[in-house]
Amino acid sequence: MRKTFARLTALLLILTIAAGAGGPALAAQDLEPPLWQQWGYESLEKCMEDYGFSSEAEYYEYIEDIVMQEAWIEAWMADNPELVASYMSGAYPYWENFGCASLEEFMELYGFGTPEDAAEFALWDAAWYEWWAYWREYERAKQLTSMGGTSGIINVMYNGSFITFPDAVPEVVEGKTWLPYRALFEALGAVVSYDGDTDTVTAALDGKTIRMEIGDEQIHVTENGETMTVYLESPPYAKNGRTYIPTRAVSDALGLDVYWDADYETVVIIDMDGLRRQIDGTFTILNKLLNTSFNETDESYKTTLELLLRWTQFNTLDGDTTGEMRVDILYICNGQNFSMTGSMDLSNLLDAIIAENRPYMTEADLAEYEAMKAAFTNAEFEIIMNADADKLYIRSDALLGEIIGMKLAEGSWLELDGISKYMEDIGTMYQLNTGLTVGELLCDQIYSSSYYYYYEQIFLYQEITERAAYYAALAGDGRFVQKNGTYTLSLTMADYYAALESLERYDPDEAITELDVNFALQTDGDAITGISGSFLYRSGYYYNDVRYSGTLEVSAARTEISIEVHEKNEMKMEITISAGTEETGEAVPTAPPAGDPVINPDDLWSDPVPEPAADALL
Numbered sequence: 001m002r003k004t005f006a007r008l009t010a011l012l013l014i015l016t017i018a019a020g021a022g023g024p025a026l027a028a029q030d031l032e033p034p035l036w037q038q039w040g041y042e043s044l045e046k047c048m049e050d051y052g053f054s055s056e057a058e059y060y061e062y063i064e065d066i067v068m069q070e071a072w073i074e075a076w077m078a079d080n081p082e083l084v085a086s087y088m089s090g091a092y093p094y095w096e097n098f099g100c101a102s103l104e105e106f107m108e109l110y111g112f113g114t115p116e117d118a119a120e121f122a123l124w125d126a127a128w129y130e131w132w133a134y135w136r137e138y139e140r141a142k143q144l145t146s147m148g149g150t151s152g153i154i155n156v157m158y159n160g161s162f163i164t165f166p167d168a169v170p171e172v173v174e175g176k177t178w179l180p181y182r183a184l185f186e187a188l189g190a191v192v193s194y195d196g197d198t199d200t201v202t203a204a205l206d207g208k209t210i211r212m213e214i215g216d217e218q219i220h221v222t223e224n225g226e227t228m229t230v231y232l233e234s235p236p237y238a239k240n241g242r243t244y245i246p247t248r249a250v251s252d253a254l255g256l257d258v259y260w261d262a263d264y265e266t267v268v269i270i271d272m273d274g275l276r277r278q279i280d281g282t283f284t285i286l287n288k289l290l291n292t293s294f295n296e297t298d299e300s301y302k303t304t305l306e307l308l309l310r311w312t313q314f315n316t317l318d319g320d321t322t323g324e325m326r327v328d329i330l331y332i333c334n335g336q337n338f339s340m341t342g343s344m345d346l347s348n349l350l351d352a353i354i355a356e357n358r359p360y361m362t363e364a365d366l367a368e369y370e371a372m373k374a375a376f377t378n379a380e381f382e383i384i385m386n387a388d389a390d391k392l393y394i395r396s397d398a399l400l401g402e403i404i405g406m407k408l409a410e411g412s413w414l415e416l417d418g419i420s421k422y423m424e425d426i427g428t429m430y431q432l433n434t435g436l437t438v439g440e441l442l443c444d445q446i447y448s449s450s451y452y453y454y455y456e457q458i459f460l461y462q463e464i465t466e467r468a469a470y471y472a473a474l475a476g477d478g479r480f481v482q483k484n485g486t487y488t489l490s491l492t493m494a495d496y497y498a499a500l501e502s503l504e505r506y507d508p509d510e511a512i513t514e515l516d517v518n519f520a521l522q523t524d525g526d527a528i529t530g531i532s533g534s535f536l537y538r539s540g541y542y543y544n545d546v547r548y549s550g551t552l553e554v555s556a557a558r559t560e561i562s563i564e565v566h567e568k569n570e571m572k573m574e575i576t577i578s579a580g581t582e583e584t585g586e587a588v589p590t591a592p593p594a595g596d597p598v599i600n601p602d603d604l605w606s607d608p609v610p611e612p613a614a615d616a617l618l
Helices: 002-020 044-051 056-079 081-087 094-098 101-112 115-146 181-187 247-254 272-280 284-290 348-360 362-375 397-404 417-431 438-448 452-454 457-475 495-500 601-605
Strands: 157-159 171-173 176-180 189-195 200-205 209-213 218-225 226-229 236-238 242-246 257-261 266-270 300-312 321-334 339-345 379-386 393-394 412-415 481-483 488-493 511-524 529-541 546-555 558-567 571-583
Touching: 044 056, 056 081, 056 115, 081 115, 094 101, 094 115, 101 115, 157 181, 171 300, 176 181, 176 339, 181 189, 181 200, 181 242, 209 247, 218 247, 226 247, 242 247, 247 257, 247 266, 257 457, 272 438, 272 457, 284 438, 284 529, 300 348, 321 348, 348 362, 379 397, 393 397, 393 546, 397 438, 397 601, 412 601, 438 452, 457 488, 457 495, 488 495, 495 511, 511 546
Parallel strands: 157 266
Antiparallel strands: 171 176, 176 242, 189 200, 200 209, 209 218, 218 226, 236 242, 257 266, 300 321, 300 571, 321 339, 339 379, 379 393, 393 412, 481 488, 488 511, 511 529, 529 546, 546 558, 558 571
């Protein structure tokens, strides 16, 4: 009787909460005494301020969760009397769940005075984990329903919206998800037809014709008069007058991205190419800037570049540490062929690393860093890129020894084959290849983040579109002002706050506390001929506070960039880049001078190692 009464009471509480969620009567209820008093506060307002509740409604919503949790746990205990008894009697060795070998050890570790206190604590801990598992499923079901999905079945989402299947639903067969063909393709906007004589289903969508036969493991996709055949692991099948196809066929046949959200049991389909194009439609100016490259002609150009980095590491006890790093480069290019000569001095940087880590370094570590310091003090280098032969040559007596781990003869060149593929891979990895757009950056960056790669893909489309809207409110085409061939962009904190107001799900990773940006793009027709401006940007976290500021002037003939990074109470770094470019009649070398020793890495590390030339290795 007691068990039944507890279950009914808990059920009544849960139903009351569910029925009245958000209603004015329930919203005014609190615990007795009120939770804010139990937490030691003199007023609800002070409690809300300290705990970050933005409104009383949010506070009372939290109360609802607590009431629901307590009711559920009481019901769970009433439903599991044998388990409760085994905890209270000690028949179940619950202390082992806490890493203890005995009840006595558990009581001593957690300071319990009696076995009953220890058992009650362990029992409520177990109940809380059961509650948490239930609550997650409850919240997921509520979230799924609020977005238009249906709890308890396999859902399909296309570009952020759930697809309704009127007379056939997705199903799992032998571990694979199968989708009703007609309902799916009609939801995507296709015109679907069926030929009963040949058991052939055809769909026409965006200039493509997709044809398949039931029982055949091939899908034929025709576009612009050309037909591509997609091979399936399993053939489509018919059930109750409806054709079912495997999920992967959607991506292979239509070029759509398909994901499986295991938490929400939802097939997520996104037209990523279309989404990128949609985003890029609002960032045409930035996309033009991203793909601007000055001096792209058949002429040869010579550039002199100076890079200087100065830093200060703050230390109020032992005194600040300062240093600088300098790089000087002479660069001559013609198309993709180039030669580069220069020098760098990283000795100050390595001194700072040694000073900071000296207490933790062994003598061997110290010797290694000292050797690096000697190699990188006024180190000279030369680089030749021969794009036609797909080779890169590097010469630096000091640096190469550190890079490859063995000393080469003075004046030796290291020859690298297939350099274009290597540079292409780096460009893909760091998104540096030509043709880069804001749409590509956003879509690829967000999905490749570890979170959306593994979890909650049902929010992926919404996250991308909201983040795109946020950035468009800051730097989209509508933010630029065009006058006499010049596009200007100005941003202040007011613009940042306005951009935040448009967001629902996307929460920027950082809070901006200072913002003052002014940029100008000079154009000649469709070409950008110059960039100038200044910026001040400060982001504040509870654990660090960093301000970025700087100026820049960039054109085909001159580049002047100055950047300062200042982390509060930690360090300040200044970077200056100065470069001048002019046409030159100098030829771009395509190989090292005749007679210079040239070494290929394959000759150094092949197995067995070939005998090197006498004057090439020392």
